[in-house]
Amino acid sequence: MGDLTVETTPIPGLLVVRLAVHEDARGWFKENWQREKMLALALPDFGPVQNNVSFNAHRGATRGIHTEPWDKFVSVATGRIFGAWVDMREGETFGTSFHLELDPSVAVFVPRGVGNSYQTLEDGVAYTYLVNDHWRPGTSYPALALADPTVAVPWPIPLDECEISEKDLANPTLDQVTAMAPKKTLIIGAQGQLGRALQVDWPDADCVDLAELDVTDPAAVAAWPWHDYALVLNAAAYTAVDAAETPEGRRVAWAANAAAPATLARLSDEHGFTLVHYSSEYVFDGTQPEHVEDEPLSPLGVYAQTKAAGDLAVGTARRHYLVRTSWVIGDGNNFVRTMQRLATQGVSPDVVSDQVGRLTFTSELARATRHLVETRAKHGTYHVSNAGPAMSWADIASAVFELCGRSADDVRPITTEQYAAGKDLAPRPARSTMNLGKLSAAGYSPLPALEALRAYLDR
Template sequence: MSDLTVETTPIPGLLVVRLDVREDARGWFKENWQREKMVALGLPDFGPVQNNISFNAARGATRGIHTEPWDKFVSVANGRIFAAWVDMREGKSFGTTFHVEIDPSVAVFVPRGVGNSYQTLEDGVAYTYLVNDHWRPGTAYPALHLGDETLGIPWPIPLDECEISEKDLANPKLDAVTPMAPKKTLIIGALGQLGRALQPVFPGADLVDVAELDLTDADAVAAWPWQDYGLVLNAAAYTAVDAAETPDGRRTAWAANATAPATLARLSDEHGFTLVHYSSEYVFDGTVPDHTEDEPVSPLGVYAQSKAAGDLAVGTAARHYVLRTSWVIGRGNNFVRTMKRLADQGVSPDVVSDQVGRLTFTSELTRATRHLLDVAAPFGTYNLSNSGPAMSWAEIAGAVFELAGRSATDVRPITTAEYAAGKSLSPRPASSTMSLDKIRATGFESVDAMVALDDYLAGWNPAADPGT
């Protein structure tokens, strides 16, 4: 009997698991895979979907070095094997090796992109492995010659005495291998103001918009190579709050804001990618001064209801972040630019003063996204806006006017009821202010909204970005 432990190795992410094997006169028993205990000890929650067994008739059967595009959890059902791994991933650890003898008391977690090889040390050995993607005929992946002397693998049985397949004998040496690239990032809604802001933060990401990938089209979804992605950023949304109250708008809002995120949540679990979804403080009715992440949703209008439904759907995925945000400002037409234009034109507008919240600049939203991923923050929902005191739309407009050289008093405060008179509008939450305590606990400190506003207007070049 031994304690369950997890040990690191020189290869990043390659972990040796010492299993708790219980023996008596009848034989032995072990928990070969125990998700709760192993994850608590540091093993990735990798979501296995297939179990394979490789039976090897004779001592000296040697397989590898194969670099499959999935994670593996390897152990033996009986006997002993010598196992060796080579890091075949792009990066500074490329070519790093590790080896260990595996008997029923040892298992190894092998991350995607690490080449693995096994040599049986006894007759009649069966080793078993869990993988988190289904094997597909014709799948190509890098392979490496077992006898590459640059690796220094100390095979217990000389390779010229072993049973090795013709295919493995033909594998190239390390200097001729193309390293395995990491899984890709996909930005959905790449042409929107948030999607455009995400692009420089995630360089090299695949970029799609609704015209290229309709997540409500089952055939289009089935044809997309989701297995190629490790991260999907869903920046697509229907944001026409008032138009969502119309028959056509209602259907479009629910398709974009609820159905599409639900599809992505299902795909995230099927293919193991991390899903980042962007939501809105509109999921709340605005009757609480400071909204927290665990407040029950209470949406008012159709847009708000569709966003709340999307939040709930994404929350079912094992690997998800929902970033709830408010009053987003980025490239393109937005409230700040409208106020700046009116200030420059000498107009003195009427602006609502009884709706309060904080601006969220897309630069802050993308910075928070990168932070959560980089620090591997716990999955879940996070509020995100710029920091500082809650302000009304009228107060923000006044701040823009002052930065434009006008007086804040040139903005006339009015009530929501006054603004809505004679118009067909969706209801708005009176308070859009959200607590930032949860994301702050991950080490993220938001930039004050008024500091960000000053920087935004100072750095805006209307000629280069006219707001279209």
């Protein structure tokens, strides 16, 4: 009977699902939850972990209005109900209501923060619901009086004729309800160059560094309230490329760049938050002119190997954005600031000219991240850098010198081999240019690198 369809409602995120019910002389059959088909119709991939059934013996049983802190997918297995929903979330739609009659051919997706209630319209109703979090002792949440005069749900059976629990009879009216706050954002590695930039775009985020949360410490991970978060931005990393080749550096790099992302990927699936993790063009050997997202990993040194391992781990999470970038410049010590200082001091440096790529300013990286998250771009891997032609380190140094009033000729180009002579250095990819086609297809256009460089130096 009919095709599977999904309809919106006046409550943002509350969706009505029309199910195909197949009947014959024996009875009927329906696919009550079919993830692949429903995702294709833009139903959220909410990851249910528990299925509950509430049997209601008599007509007029009325339950709610409950606002549990998880998503629900509600339907009936037998009978009919009158369902009512009220938006109890902070925001402009607080108090907005919607109601609908449900039989076995109708289901409703109820997002976290929307109050859920129903009234049975006949005897022997089996009401079912999938939820994406486990009930925990002590869980508290807003509830609303069934007879609230502001919302004024048009119950088909008068409430004084219905079976209602003592608890539901004591629920407060809308003017006494504290709206449910959204889940929070967590920035890990908040004091690094990227972490500080992310705080600009997520000013209300919880911000932690190693001292507050060590993701490599099982006890610290177990004690952290991960279920409070909808989004975790992992800007923490071990980035000492050369030191990673030492025995001590190798251990720290593997813990921070591989083990910690693997832990976050597991937690993402357990608690349902979206994980954003930042990686590097070092996961490639630099033999390709441009690096696309699905290029096979080919790391050269220890740092590169740990980042590649982190990529593989993060890719196992259902809700992840793996953001690969290159040549990151932000608030702190970096190549551009070094060249600016040398230019003002009258120094003429030797700079490598046979490694090419694009700069990525942390402000650009943060804005691109926000775009992916807010537009709900398809989960997966995205390459992000500033735009424009590929440049060598010597080209970038010359541009900095010119912007500082020096001649570009004051920068002397040298080869990687010349630069490395007498030094104990890890291998670097010769080509670091990231292909930005997938990012562009997701609707984001980064600023040209030279334009961003000029603005950065002006600051």
